[in-house]
Amino acid sequence: MVGVEIALFASLLWAFNPLALRTGGWLLSESLFSLFFALALWGVSREEEGTRFGIIAGIRVAAAFLTRTAGVALVVGLLAYWLVR
Secondary structure: OOOHHHHHHHHHHHHOOHHHHHHOOOOOHHHHHHHHHHHHHHHHHOHHHOHHHHHHHHHHHHHHHHHOHHHHHHHHHHHHHHHHO
């Protein structure tokens, strides 16, 4: 798990990311896909704390895939991670 300082720094970087600021107000699927992608990564990173986080990550990966077909890479990546682990 990362420290609070690192998490705050990463949040500030994302908050002032020019691409995120420019596309944040657009009604496109990229914003929703980015949200599901980030939440899936969060769930995978906390999977050691309980299996519910793995289940939540799987649901979020499926939601990202249903949002954009580029999410198939997430599905393959998550399955590969679970098989290797």
